[in-house]
Amino acid sequence: MRLVKYSVIVCLLLACAGIAWAGDYVPVGHPTSFRGLEWGTALEDVPDLLAVKGASYKDTYFRKDERMTFGDAKITSVAYYFRKGKLYRVGVAFEGRGNHFLIKERLLSMYGRGRGVGSRYGWMWPDFSVEINYNDDAKTGGLIYTYEGKLD
Numbered sequence: 001m002r003l004v005k006y007s008v009i010v011c012l013l014l015a016c017a018g019i020a021w022a023g024d025y026v027p028v029g030h031p032t033s034f035r036g037l038e039w040g041t042a043l044e045d046v047p048d049l050l051a052v053k054g055a056s057y058k059d060t061y062f063r064k065d066e067r068m069t070f071g072d073a074k075i076t077s078v079a080y081y082f083r084k085g086k087l088y089r090v091g092v093a094f095e096g097r098g099n100h101f102l103i104k105e106r107l108l109s110m111y112g113r114g115r116g117v118g119s120r121y122g123w124m125w126p127d128f129s130v131e132i133n134y135n136d137d138a139k140t141g142g143l144i145y146t147y148e149g150k151l152d
Helices: 002-022 097-111
Strands: 049-051 060-063 077-083 086-095 115-117 120-125 128-135 140-147
Touching: 086 097, 097 120, 097 128, 097 140
Parallel strands: none
Antiparallel strands: 049 060, 060 077, 077 086, 086 140, 115 120, 120 128, 128 140
């Protein structure tokens, strides 16, 4: 009888923990692409990408004719990152607190409330994350989309 009682208690605790863990994830679906490029797209399938020069920028690319807006915000650059020849991350750079506000408001309208730690704010899914950050001293910020699933 004691074993049954302890088993029920353990099952209830695990169920509650599962609900708490699931609560950390965004209830709407994550973006499946960025500007028409789906996560996991092969590098050779994107002919308009140019490599960022420099040894520390391996597997980092940009588009020559990139649109320099994100909604109503003005951005300064977009970088496409590849791992194993597949798109897994996009980084968007911007300047100014006004652009930070516009980008964050757009993300909030798309994904709902996220979580913040210091200057970082983000949204999580089991295999994806979106993070926006801002540096008050430099007056610059970044928006990072990261696909964390399998890249076959």
